[in-house]
Amino acid sequence: MAEKIKLLLAEDEAALGQIIKESLETRDFEVTLCDNGEKAFEKYQSDQPDLLVLDVMMPKKDGFTLAKDIRAIDDAIPIIFLTAKSQTADVVEGFSIGGNDYLKKPFSMEELIVRIHNLLNRTKVQKTSESLAIGAYTFDFPKQQLAFKNEKPTQLTHREAHLLFHLIKNKNQVLDRSLILNKLWGTDDFFSARSMDVFITKLRKKLQKDEKIQIINVRGFGYKLTD
């Protein structure tokens, strides 16, 4: 089995970052997501990615500065910048040389994937999505469908699906509250936390057909899904 291509994605809008990450993962890339430039720089050093996708507007360290720092120690790695429409093309085009490219927001995943493949000079690999199992349930994340045994699947909302996805991925382990809040809500504040509690309630209801399944709260830390 060929090794996956490693991408480093730096995007501060958590929800958008998550969607891009997912999309790239379904195309069989290995994706590390960072929500600011400083973290991205650390991850760049530790993970040794094959390509970088950097949002230009980011807290702590913006995409251009980050790229400059990385270029100082690695002048080969391909970089794709994500830019808001407010940024003028000519500023960006200055960077579109020597292994760099850029994409204006909004863009489609298809566009991003085409550019990644162009820069890597590799051919596409498609991956079929596998469904996750939890107790007597089956969860198809891409379709956002939760099925009990052989019954008709229930359609979950985007938020429900994401939350459940992370819970299943960390099955029988404590999943950190703030981690989820940052990943799905983009912020770890009071209101997001309450909103998350509501979704935990919703998931508990939708998972109650299998009595073995529990979403256990660990006060002050997070939740643990067990089956």
Added chain:
Amino acid sequence: MAEKIKLLLAEDEAALGQIIKESLETRDFEVTLCDNGEKAFEKYQSDQPDLLVLDVMMPKKDGFTLAKDIRAIDDAIPIIFLTAKSQTADVVEGFSIGGNDYLKKPFSMEELIVRIHNLLNRTKVQKTSESLAIGAYTFDFPKQQLAFKNEKPTQLTHREAHLLFHLIKNKNQVLDRSLILNKLWGTDDFFSARSMDVFITKLRKKLQKDEKIQIINVRGFGYKLTD
């Protein structure tokens, strides 16, 4: 009766553009003329031409930039660049790969027509079998026909076909609302958004023969077509 081959011609010198257009029309091509790169990009999206003839020097958006933008979403369409003598051959030759060609001004119509035919013959073989698959449906974008299994194809409208095209191209990934709105409607305002919703409904109805197919909404972001 065979359909005419559609060309998109982008040339800012009006008189020259008109002469080229007329010459090509006498050869039974269907020609759309634009006098700048931005208009050409819009026309590319709305007309779905079979081949592009782009002047390199143009206001608003030059031929190379335009080609780059189009290549990001369509890596198959043949492109012929028209270049002034001042442009050096090596700059141009970088683009003479993978479905591209170029012509130095001044050129004869005969030269242009030969090159058009060369490029179309090269891509024709691949293009005929290029219908898209979604579940048990087959979608022929150029013909705007959607067929379920071996039944008679349904004719889609222009808008329906474009929207479906982008959904299929981004199958199993979230397709950004505002991207579609900007691409198909040209603006991301309230009314266009509602209009788009109507077309989503229409597509859902036309795709409901295969129950596995879903157009899932991701609140605030866009849609995900799954099969």
Added chain:
DNA sequence: AACTAGTGTTAACGTGTGTTAACCGATTGA
């Protein structure tokens, strides 16, 4: 010119999703 069919937009109303608020019990630590 009036008629027709086809396409896309606007309008109106209904539904679904996610956030906020309110009230509650449970857990914790002084």
Added chain:
DNA sequence: TCAATCGGTTAACACACGTTAACACTAGTT
């Protein structure tokens, strides 16, 4: 034990989206 805090639950709410139908526009037809 008592207050402080955290989480559970339900409901109200705002707004994004769904659906249908009426409307406007165009092009071809009579």
